[in-house]
Amino acid sequence: MSTTTASAAAGAAPVAKKAAKPPNPARIRRRRRLAQWGFIAPAVVFMALFFGYPLVRNIVMSFQDYSPSTFFTGKSPFNGTDNWSNVFNDELFGKALWHTILFTIGSLIGQFCIGLGLAVFFSRRFPLNGILRSLILLPWLVPMVVSGVVWRRILDQDTGVLNSFLGTIGAGGDTPWLTSTSMALISVILVNIWIGIPFNMVILYGGLQEVPKELYEAASLDGASAWRTFRSITLPMLRPVITVVLVLGFMSTVKILDLILALTDGGPADSTQTLGTLTYQNSFVQLDFGAGAVVGNILILISAVFAVFYLRANRNEGK
Structure with a gap:
């Protein structure tokens, strides 16, 4: 009786399932590759349509x-x-290339030096720090064409605010800021410096916040001067940030067009003609x-x- 019962129980027991096959490594790699391309594909299509094809x-x-x-x-x-x-x-190409070099180098040096000075200044706590930093950002937020039009009115030789102010204090009042071949490029560079200072200040200010305070405390205990601390600690720690600022500044400055068109339109006598304005002139003026x-x-x-x-x-x- 017991033998019969055992046999029946054994027959009723479910048949053990076969062990599942291990996943195919090649298939897994193929699926992962397809998934990766699925995420990358939109960006690749966008780059190909809006960057690759125009280039x-x-x-x-x-x-x-x-x-x-x-x-x-x-x-x-x-x-x-x-x-x-x-x-x-074309003789104008040589002039435009030289003006582009002067414009880019002058703008980068001015924007970086003043931006770094302001970043160091605002890294210290004092009343109205946040408000002043917000106000300094305004030139960067205003469209470049608007800035160019405003500065053209300010620098106008006859009715400009700057010449009126200089005349009031007896420092001259008839400087041809934008109509002189010797002053026009300098004026455009100064305006571009004014526009680019906020960007440099913000990036460098963020980099300064990442410098460990312990390094400054150790330098103070060692009796290091402010200049020695800046040269030995601040600048080396900011090197990656400085590189990013200069590269981005170069990329945006070397191709500037709208600011120069709004201020001088490449004149007078092509004294502010750059490669950017020459591209525009060849394509849309001379067709x-x-x-x-x-x-x-x-x-x-x-x-x-x-x-x-x-x-x-x-x-x-x-x-």
Whole structure:
């Protein structure tokens, strides 16, 4: 009886399931790769449409005879390196390149030095610190065209506020800030410095907050002067932030167009003509889109070379 019962129980017991097969490593890797591409695909499509295609199209245009009639006929014959040779042989290109160098270097030095000084100043606690920092941000928040129009009124030789003030205090009142070939570029640089100071101050101020306070306390106990502390502690600790500020400042300054157009329109006598304004003039004033594409490609090349050196320097610093 017991044997029969045991046999029945054994027959009623569920059949053990087979052990599940281990997952296929190749299939897992394939699924992960597909998932990664699924997340990356929107960004890749966006970059290809709005950055890749315009870049390639601009390069192609620089080797074509592209004129307003092309929009109607669709014909833009290949002309080899004619556009490039015409641009390089143009005397205005050399002037624009030199003005771009002066404008970029002058703006970066002024923005960085004043921005760093303000960042150090506001890193100390005092009444109205936050309010003053907020007010200093205003030039950065105002559109550049608006800033250019306002400063053009301020610097006007006849009715400008600056000359009126200088005349009131007996320091002259007829300085041709924007109409003199010797003063126009300097004035544009000073206005651009005024616009870029807040950005430099904010980034450098944030970097200063990350410097350990213990280092300053140790330097104070050792009797280090304020300059020695700044040179030996603050600047080395800010080096990565300084690099970012200078790179971003270079990228935004080398291609500035709207500010110069609002202030001087590249004049007087092309004394404020830069590569950015030359691109605009070739493309939309002279309607020589091929020459405009050439100057645009040169600007892209300058920025790319600068970016490569920046990445290489960062890589070496990381090692």
